[in-house]
Amino acid sequence: MTDRRLLAFSGRVAVEALRGKVEAEDFVVPKRMALVATHWLHESPDGGIDRELLFGDAFDVIERRGDWSFGRSAKDGYCGWVETAWLGPWVAPTHRIGVRTTWGYSGSDFKLPRILPLHMTSGVCVEAEQDGWTRLAAQGGSLWVPSDHVTDAALDMVTAARAFLGTPYVWAGNSGFGIDCSGLVQVAMNAAGWACPGDSDLQESMEGEALEDSEALEAGDLIFWKGHVAIATGPETMIHANAHHMMVVEEAITPAIVRIAANGGGPVTSRLRPERKPTVSN
Structure with missing residues (x-):
């Protein structure tokens, strides 16, 4: 290698x-x-x-x-x-953050100072729960977050991706403060409990079913260009973080393909229904 x-x-x-x-x-x-x-x-x-x-x-x-x-x-x-x-x-997480972004507070009260932002799929270790708040282990102490923002269950991949709608496009980003095309795919797949590499070329090489152009896309299928990737949300729509809108958007696939080609991004290089492999314990 x-x-x-x-x-x-x-x-x-x-x-x-x-x-x-x-x-x-x-x-x-x-x-x-x-x-x-x-x-x-x-x-x-x-x-x-x-x-x-x-x-x-x-x-x-x-x-x-x-x-x-x-x-x-x-x-x-x-x-x-x-x-x-x-x-x-290292402390093995018991749960993950299940929303795009939340804040860890110094106590179980939203009027207290915010300490640290936490983003979807961040692994956390739950210590206690109290009145709708959850205490998490953290460096040098504890953080409190709303209990509804913490989960031990897998999320639907497309639902997880849609949580990032409007998030700014930031190259190499993986967080609710800014994310890129492959970061969105990785976070969405990880939220669903599936393993996923970090960059779009590595994602295009994932195991799975290569789809012909004539095959209808399903939610969760991936569409690739050279240096870009999007998630199909249905047969005719997709969600992606992109530098044209400079944020995460959901849009019709066909006009997006035309625009990307016209802007120098080239044609679609492949379409993939990725194999659902469990994430490595994080």
């Missing part, structure tokens, strides 16, 4: 499973940690961003170098660098 996004090798240190496959100074068993807040995964220390990781996401640390940690995101195998200050001890 040579795709650096999926290669658990920092250039100096690699995971033990790569012994004999790459030339590294050291081979290690990664140490599992977790994101203590939503933050970016970088291609290199101080380098460009690749994807956004969410609060509670498991991150397997392979090497620490200065203020940065190289590792692998457990939910999709994406490798890169995170500022070590944004990592904390």
